[in-house]
Structures are given as C-alpha cells and as structure tokens.
Amino acid sequence: MLGDRRPPLAPMVRKLMLWKKLSTDEQEAVLLLPYRLARLEPGDYIIKEGALAEQSCLLLSGFAYRQKLTQDGARSISAIHMKGDIVDLQNALLGCADHSVQALTTADVAFIPRDVIVELAFRFPRVGLAMWYDTLVDASIFREWILNIARRDAQARIAHLICEFGVRLETLGLGDRSSYEFPMTQEQLADATGLTSVHVNRSLKELELRGLITRTVRYLVVGDWAKLQRAGEFDDAYLHLRRSETFMLN
Amino acid sequence: MLGDRRPPLAPMVRKLMLWKKLSTDEQEAVLLLPYRLARLEPGDYIIKEGALAEQSCLLLSGFAYRQKLTQDGARSISAIHMKGDIVDLQNALLGCADHSVQALTTADVAFIPRDVIVELAFRFPRVGLAMWYDTLVDASIFREWILNIARRDAQARIAHLICEFGVRLETLGLGDRSSYEFPMTQEQLADATGLTSVHVNRSLKELELRGLITRTVRYLVVGDWAKLQRAGEFDDAYLHLRRSETFMLN
DNA sequence: CGCCGGTTTGAGTCCATTCAAGAGGAGTGG
DNA sequence: CCACTCCTCTTGAATGGACTCAAACCGGCG
Numbered sequence: 001m002l003g004d005r006r007p008p009l010a011p012m013v014r015k016l017m018l019w020k021k022l023s024t025d026e027q028e029a030v031l032l033l034p035y036r037l038a039r040l041e042p043g044d045y046i047i048k049e050g051a052l053a054e055q056s057c058l059l060l061s062g063f064a065y066r067q068k069l070t071q072d073g074a075r076s077i078s079a080i081h082m083k084g085d086i087v088d089l090q091n092a093l094l095g096c097a098d099h100s101v102q103a104l105t106t107a108d109v110a111f112i113p114r115d116v117i118v119e120l121a122f123r124f125p126r127v128g129l130a131m132w133y134d135t136l137v138d139a140s141i142f143r144e145w146i147l148n149i150a151r152r153d154a155q156a157r158i159a160h161l162i163c164e165f166g167v168r169l170e171t172l173g174l175g176d177r178s179s180y181e182f183p184m185t186q187e188q189l190a191d192a193t194g195l196t197s198v199h200v201n202r203s204l205k206e207l208e209l210r211g212l213i214t215r216t217v218r219y220l221v222v223g224d225w226a227k228l229q230r231a232g233e234f235d236d237a238y239l240h241l242r243r244s245e246t247f248m249l250n
Numbered sequence: 251m252l253g254d255r256r257p258p259l260a261p262m263v264r265k266l267m268l269w270k271k272l273s274t275d276e277q278e279a280v281l282l283l284p285y286r287l288a289r290l291e292p293g294d295y296i297i298k299e300g301a302l303a304e305q306s307c308l309l310l311s312g313f314a315y316r317q318k319l320t321q322d323g324a325r326s327i328s329a330i331h332m333k334g335d336i337v338d339l340q341n342a343l344l345g346c347a348d349h350s351v352q353a354l355t356t357a358d359v360a361f362i363p364r365d366v367i368v369e370l371a372f373r374f375p376r377v378g379l380a381m382w383y384d385t386l387v388d389a390s391i392f393r394e395w396i397l398n399i400a401r402r403d404a405q406a407r408i409a410h411l412i413c414e415f416g417v418r419l420e421t422l423g424l425g426d427r428s429s430y431e432f433p434m435t436q437e438q439l440a441d442a443t444g445l446t447s448v449h450v451n452r453s454l455k456e457l458e459l460r461g462l463i464t465r466t467v468r469y470l471v472v473g474d475w476a477k478l479q480r481a482g483e484f485d486d487a488y489l490h491l492r493r494s495e496t497f498m499l500n
Numbered sequence: 501c502g503c504c505g506g507t508t509t510g511a512g513t514c515c516a517t518t519c520a521a522g523a524g525g526a527g528t529g530g
Numbered sequence: 531c532c533a534c535t536c537c538t539c540t541t542g543a544a545t546g547g548a549c550t551c552a553a554a555c556c557g558g559c560g
Binding site for chain 4: 185186187197198201202205
C-alpha cells in the first residue's frame with residue numbers, strides 16, 4: 001500500500017484485495033483512477049432504474065441498497081452495500097440501469113467513469129479479474145437471497161440477513177459481527193426479505209424473546225451467534241471470503 | 251463466422267455476439283478453445299455445491315438449472331439455462347461452487363478449462379467484456395427473480411417466468427415466444443417461483459381459465475401474449491437484449 | 501399389467517397479510 | 531418550552547393466500 005495518508009480510493013483497493021493479491025503497481029493504478037466525490041443523503045439516488053449509467057460508483061462511507069419496484073409500487077431490495085463496495089459496476093457495464101441504487105444512510109461516494117474502469121481492467125488483468133470476481137460474488141449473494149426469500153420462514157430470513165450483515169461488516173473492518181449499528185428500518189428489512197414491516201416487527205420480537213438478539217434504537221446485539229446462525233441457516237461459504245490460494249489464478 | 255459446418259462451440263459465439271460484435275479473429279479464438287464433450291441425462295450434475303470448479307461448461311443443447319437447498323432439503327431454483335449459455339462461468343471463476351448446476355433435460359455440453367477461458371478473456375478484451383456482460387446479465391435476472399418471488403402473487407410469478415422463458419428461447423432462435431415446449435415439471439416450476447407444486451398446479455389452471463395459456467403435455471401455448479405479459483408484469487428490459495450501440499465500448 | 505413419476509383435486513390449517521390505531525422520538529417552528 | 535408534524539415502531543383483530551396432508555388420476559414404460 002502507498003504509505004501516506006489514506007488516498008480516497010483506498011477502500012476500493014482493500015475490497016479488491018479480498019479477491020486477489022495486487023502488486024504495488026496494480027494498487028497504485030487503482031488509486032490513480034479519476035473520480036468525482038459526492039456526499040449523499042438517505043434516499044438519494046446513485047442511479048435510477050431506466051437511466052443511462054455512464055459511471056461507476058464507489059462507496060467510501062455509509063450504506064446503500066439496490067431496489068426494484070412492481071407496477072403497483074411494492075418494493076424489493078436486492079442488495080445492501082457498504083464501504084469499499086463498487087456499487088454500480090453492474091449497471092455501468094450494462095449501460096441501461098435495470099434497477100435503482102440509493103443511499104441508505106448519509107454516504108460518501110466516488111463516481112468513476114465507466115471507460116476508465118474498463119480500460120484499467122484490461123491493462124491490469126489481475127485488477128480486472130478482481131473486479132469480475134466482485135460482480136460474481138454479488139451474484140452469489142443474489143442466489144442466496146433467492147433461496148432465503150423463497151424457502152425460509154420469516155424468522156430465518158431475518159436471522160440470515162442479520163448474520164450476513166455482521167460478517168460483511170467484520171470482513172471490511174467496520175465492526176464486530178455480534179454487535180453493530182444496524183442502519184435499516186423495519187420497512188426496509190421487510191423489503192429485503194419479502195415480508196411486510198408488521199410481520200418483521202413481530203418476528204424481530206420473537207428472535208429477541210428467544211434470546212438470539214437484543215435491539216436498541218438502530219443498534220443490534222447478537223446474544224448468541226451460534227444459535228442465530230442456526231436459526232438463519234447461515235453458512236458464509238456463498239460470500240467466498242475464504243478463497244484458498246489454489247483457486248487464485250496467475 | 252467460419253464458413254464451414256458448424257463448429258461445436260458456435261453457440262457460444264452466438265451468445266457472446268448478443269453482447270458484443272466480435273471480429274473474425276475473435277470469433278475464431280473462441281471456436282478454437284479446447285473442450286471436452288459430454289452428454290448428460292436429466293438430473294445429472296454439471297457441478298455440485300461445495301465442489302471445486304475447475305472448468306466452465308457450455309450448453310450445446312437441452313436445458314439446465316441452478317439450485318440451492320435449505321438444511322431440511324427444500325429446494326430453490328435460481329436460474330434456467332439454454333443452448334449457448336456459459337453455464338458455469340460463475341462457479342468456475344469463484345473456485346468453490348456455492349450452488350449446484352444440473353441438467354434439466356437430456357443435454358449436450360462442452361467442458362472448457364477455466365484458465366483457458368481467463369486467458370482468452372484478457373488476450374481478447376472484447377471477448378472478455380462479452381463474457382463479463384454475460385455474467386452481469388445473469389445477475390440482472392437474479393435480481394428480477396428476487397422481485398418476482400418477494401413481491402408478486404402466485405399467478406404473476408408463473409406468468410413472469412413463462413414470459414421470460416419464451417423471450418429467451420426466441421432470442422436464441424430456439425422457438426416462438428408464444429408456443430414452445432416447456433421442459434419443467436410443476437415441481438421444478440414451484441422451486442423456481444418459491445411456491446409448492448400443488449399451488450403451481452392450481453395457478454396454472456387459473457391462468458388457463460383466464461385464457462392466457464393453454465397446456466398439453468409439456469407443451470405450452472400462450473393464448474394472449476399481451477395479457478400474459480400484463481399478468482406477469484413482464485418487461486424484458488432486465489434481459490438487456492436491446493443494447494443500444496452507444497453503450498458498447500471499443 | 502402394474503409400477504412410477506408427474507398431475508390433479510379436496511379439505512383443513514396456518515403463516516403472513518391487511519387494516520387500523522396507538523406509542524415513541526426527532527426535528528421544526530411559534 | 532411546548533405544540534405539532536412526520537416517521538418509525540408496536541400491537542390487536544380479522545382475513546386470506548398459500549401450505550399441508552392425502553388420495554386419486556393419468557400416461558409412459560418395462
């Protein structure tokens with residue numbers, strides 16, 4: 001890593017290094033990407049469904065989520081993103097956004113032109129592979145969410161999401177998996193699990209009653225990680241965090 | 251295209267050309283990839299969850315599906331694949347399979363070593379981009395399925411899946427969107443929509459009663475495409491088939 | 501002919517929803 | 531400092547869409 005004060009894009013390097021070891025040259029190339037900083041407030045759009053996506057967006061702080069709507073306005077949240085996530089690579093590469101991405105909390109972001117990213121990906125194949133991996137891991141999470149929503153009951157769905165959130169926070173060095181600030185409202189939690197906010201409320205209470213979690217305002221403590229994990233059938237394999245070196249090419 | 255008798259990997263070229271125009275050189279490079287052919291029977295595994303994925307798999311004929319299981323054996327199908335789909339790029343690049351892929355019907359496949367694919371992707375960036383796009387479109391479909399399962403009722407979910415299937419068949423030149431052979435059992439349809447097979451049966455009957463579809467054994471006729479589309483809230487934007495050239499880089 | 505996987509149908513149940521109303525907290529403005 | 535609003539959370543009661551359990555049906559095939 002470059003020794004000096006953290007350059008703005010450092011979280012991106014950190015994220016990519018989860019997927020692939022990068023040389024100093026490669027890291028530097030990422031850090032030198034041109035960008036435009038912006039501060040977003042909750043609900044602000046990073047990209048709106050149907051719009052042209054000409055830039056990618058890196059989350060530097062705060063949280064964001066992906067959402068789609070049905071005709072009659074019912075909402076589905078398909079992903080939560082945190083610091084270091086390259087939030088809009090998917091829309092940017094595809095061109096036309098098939099879903100919206102919005103700030104969940106106050107958030108700092110860096111917009112990076114799409115073609116610069118693509119150019120970098122092919123000038124430094126290992127960086128490109130890391131970015132490709134990153135989008136593939138996102139896809140893996142989508143698959144797990146499909147299973148979660150399709151085949152688990154309310155409590156398990158919520159427990160699963162809480163576990164995933166904790167593990168991802170911890171991986172990024174943003175906190176402890178068993179005690180963290182939880183930024184979602186119950187309504188958002190409902191839209192991420194395919195439930196109604198009313199039922200999420202009741203289910204959370206049940207989980208609390210069973211001693212699996214404790215809640216205070218927007219803050220969550222996992223009382224018994226093992227039990228919560230079992231309740232949510234959570235197995236972090238799908239996050240692909242423990243990549244044995246055998247798999248890493250080059 | 252190479253003028254002679256269809257080379258085995260031609261479906262892959264056709265699929266990639268959906269996402270990006272490729273030069274003769276690039277096409278030829280794809281066709282010259284080393285491969286191993288195999289014929290699979292329904293239920294045969296292309297890759298099993300938890301296994302090491304060292305090769306990618308191209309579907310040459312027939313259908314395949316991705317699935318995950320819960321602890322107690324409930325199944326979730328997260329994708330259906332057809333001729334030309336590069337079915338296992340996701341697992342192969344990630345190394346450890348986070349889900350299984352199985353043949354839905356009798357199917358011919360070509361296994362291609364992972365490193366050869368990666369090498370090709372970076373030797374011919376436009377081919378690489380096309381492959382990257384392909385995995386991103388898969389991800390887009392996952393997002394739509396999340397919405398489908400989370401926020402639509404049984405009839406709409408099924409109608410949506412039927413529409414998607416038809417459009418994709420038609421795009422690949424495998425049939426007509428409003429009349430095709432439908433390879434899934436009602437149980438598989440249930441696992442793809444987060445329902446039970448009993449309820450799928452009843453919902454199909456309802457759709458038939460409303461005049462939207464007609465069924466005979468494993469064959470499906472869409473009586474009124476516009477109505478079915480409305481019933482399933484189907485908008486094919488998420489399939490990214492109409493890529494305006496503006497978005498295509500290089 | 502009889503098995504077997506898939507489809508169909510019925511009856512009863514339940515998990516999650518809907519509708520509705522109240523409580524708590526944060527922010528705003530008089 | 532209190533009144534007022536807005537948003538989120540909480541709780542109750544009634545409803546309903548989808549599930550479970552169970553049995554019968556059907557067509558293909560050995």
